[in-house]
Amino acid sequence: MAQTKLPIKDILAAIDMGGKEVYDELTDEERKQISFWLLNRYVSSVSGNREKQELAIFKTNEYYNKNYMIINKHPKLMWHLMCLSGNTKQIEYHQWIGFKKKDGKGSSAGAIKMLGQIYPNMKFNEVEMLAGMFTKKELKELAEEYSIEVKL
Numbered sequence: 001m002a003q004t005k006l007p008i009k010d011i012l013a014a015i016d017m018g019g020k021e022v023y024d025e026l027t028d029e030e031r032k033q034i035s036f037w038l039l040n041r042y043v044s045s046v047s048g049n050r051e052k053q054e055l056a057i058f059k060t061n062e063y064y065n066k067n068y069m070i071i072n073k074h075p076k077l078m079w080h081l082m083c084l085s086g087n088t089k090q091i092e093y094h095q096w097i098g099f100k101k102k103d104g105k106g107s108s109a110g111a112i113k114m115l116g117q118i119y120p121n122m123k124f125n126e127v128e129m130l131a132g133m134f135t136k137k138e139l140k141e142l143a144e145e146y147s148i149e150v151k152l
Contacts (some may be wrong), residue, residue: 008035018087023079036078042094045085060085114150
């Protein structure tokens with residue numbers, strides 16, 4: 001008998017409602033279908049005002065992402081933490097946030113220097129990676145916001 005695929009919409013609804021018991025109700029085959037990496041990206045993205053969006057990111061980072069390397073061998077714990085992160089007691093709209101396309105150009109030294117000033121506690125490779133995630137327009141806006149003059 002062919003196993004039916006779990007709808008992501010239903011899984012996210014269970015997480016939004018704080019359905020910790022849902023994991024126990026799933027069969028072993030259904031549990032294997034759960035991609036916690038994928039759920040992490042969806043749960044951290046909710047529609048609504050800025051405060052709601054920031055809270056979703058904060059909760060996901062604090063409760064779920066913080067110790068990911070330790071908990072990734074314990075799927076039930078991961079499910080519980082995911083439910084804790086996404087629990088709003090109402091079904092939310094979770095937009096997929098795709099990866100930015102690389103344009104083949106490396107990060108400019110100016111962008112790396114500017115981000116290094118804004119985030120002095122970050123490691124160089126983290127700053128470099130962050131610089132690659134911003135467009136030139138976004139970097140210019142960030143520089144204006146922090147009153148930093150930089151050549152990009």
